[in-house]
Amino acid sequence: MRVKSSNNCNPELHKAGAEMGPPTDVQIVTSDGNTIAAHSSVLSSASPVLERMIDRARKGWNSDSTIRILGVPSDAVVAFVQLLYSSRMVPLSSPEIEDVLDQHCLQLLAMSHKYRVPSLKRSCEEAVAVQLTPDNAVDVLKLAKLCDAPRLYQQCAQLVAKDFLAVQESDGWKFVQRHDMMLELEILQFLEDRDERKKRWKQQREAQKVYQELSEAMNCLHHIFADGCPEMREPCTWFESCQGLKLLMQHFATCDKKLARGGGGCLRCKRMCQIFRLHSSTCSESKSCRVPFCSHFKTKTQAEKLDKTWRLLAKKVATAKVMSSLANRKRPEEVDQSWAKYMRRK
Numbered sequence: 227m228r229v230k231s232s233n234n235c236n237p238e239l240h241k242a243g244a245e246m247g248p249p250t251d252v253q254i255v256t257s258d259g260n261t262i263a264a265h266s267s268v269l270s271s272a273s274p275v276l277e278r279m280i281d282r283a284r285k286g287w288n289s290d291s292t293i294r295i296l297g298v299p300s301d302a303v304v305a306f307v308q309l310l311y312s313s314r315m316v317p318l319s320s321p322e323i324e325d326v327l328d329q330h331c332l333q334l335l336a337m338s339h340k341y342r343v344p345s346l347k348r349s350c351e352e353a354v355a356v357q358l359t360p361d362n363a364v365d366v367l368k369l370a371k372l373c374d375a376p377r378l379y380q381q382c383a384q385l386v387a388k389d390f391l392a393v394q395e396s397d398g399w400k401f402v403q404r405h406d407m408m409l410e411l412e413i414l415q416f417l418e419d420r421d422e423r424k425k426r427w428k429q430q431r432e433a434q435k436v437y438q439e440l441s442e443a444m445n446c447l448h449h450i451f452a453d454g455c456p457e458m459r460e461p462c463t464w465f466e467s468c469q470g471l472k473l474l475m476q477h478f479a480t481c482d483k484k485l486a487r488g489g490g491g492c493l494r495c496k497r498m499c500q501i502f503r504l505h506s507s508t509c510s511e512s513k514s515c516r517v518p519f520c521s522h523f524k525t526k527t528q529a530e531k532l533d534k535t536w537r538l539l540a541k542k543v544a545t546a547k548v549m550s551s552l553a554n555r556k557r558p559e560e561v562d563q564s565w566a567k568y569m570r571r572k
């Protein structure tokens with residue numbers, strides 16, 4: 227590969243392939259009038275698009291096989307051709323190739339997409355991603371869209387969403403606002419979706435917290451009635467909710483309104499009833515269960531069909547119960563021993 231240049235292209239870039247045996251047989255003309263002499267065999271084997279361009283040039287009146295790579299500066303075309311040569315001999319991850327990639331990554335991404343060189347395209351996407359900033363995020367997002375690079379597109383969109391205040395100051399965003407309404411809407415939609423996702427995630431976490439609290443209440447009921455809380459008069463050191471639950475039960479035992487259907491007008495009794503009912507829905511013990519109303523609610527459940535929401539609640543609480551018991555499970559001694567042994571070795 228040789229470059230006949232009208233300006234000062236970096237000579238280091240042209241070394242690869244220059245000493246290759248056979249004479250060059252194809253000319254690449256760039257936008258600023260430079261000519262790069264190259265081997266058609268190297269270009270054709272790297273890129274099916276360049277192969278077709280060379281074939282077409284040879285079949286036409288143009289017997290010197292000249293092809294044109296336009297729209298990017300000569301230096302970038304030289305770098306592109308050099309990489310097509312070099313990648314035959316050294317991996318794309320080698321330091322000298324990384325330098326070339328870093329210098330021209332945007333143009334190389336566009337060319338590797340247009341001329342269909344997938345391995346180079348992947349390396350370019352990685353190099354571009356490393357150089358992403360709020361200032362260039364919108365421009366790179368546009369390029370990622372044009373070059374069909376979904377991963378890079380996502381990375382840009384995430385940066386835009388994360389740092390939208392800084393992105394709003396960029397020339398890229400200002401240009402989009404003036405000239406590209408569709409892209410502006412697309413970006414705003416992404417921001418909205420992200421907020422929506424965040425909101426849903428927050429709701430899910432809050433719901434999970436409620437299921438965990440209820441599952442703790444279920445464990446606590448078992449602790450009071452089946453195990454027998456040893457600290458009936460003192461504040462309980464076993465469960466944080468034990469004292470509160472015992473107070474609620476004392477109230478339930480003496481409240482006049484509890485006999486009204488579903489706890490009647492008393493909210494505290496209603497809550498107690500729901501906790502007993504939830505216990506019964508998640509209890510797998512037979513008639514011997516000591517938790518009050520367990521068998522009463524079980525019989526009632528068999529007679530009446532449970533509504534869907536309640537079934538789902540019972541299922542979620544049962545899952546939270548399993549998860550917390552797994553998290554609190556004591557590791558067997560042999561696991562602890564092998565862990566200690568492993569840590570000593572490190």
Ligand SMILES: [Zn+2]
Pocket residue numbers: 449450455456457462463464465468469
């Ligand atoms: Zn207790």
Ligand SMILES: [Zn+2]
Pocket residue numbers: 477478481482483484492493494495496
């Ligand atoms: Zn009450």
Ligand SMILES: [Zn+2]
Pocket residue numbers: 505506509510511515516517520521
């Ligand atoms: Zn029970």
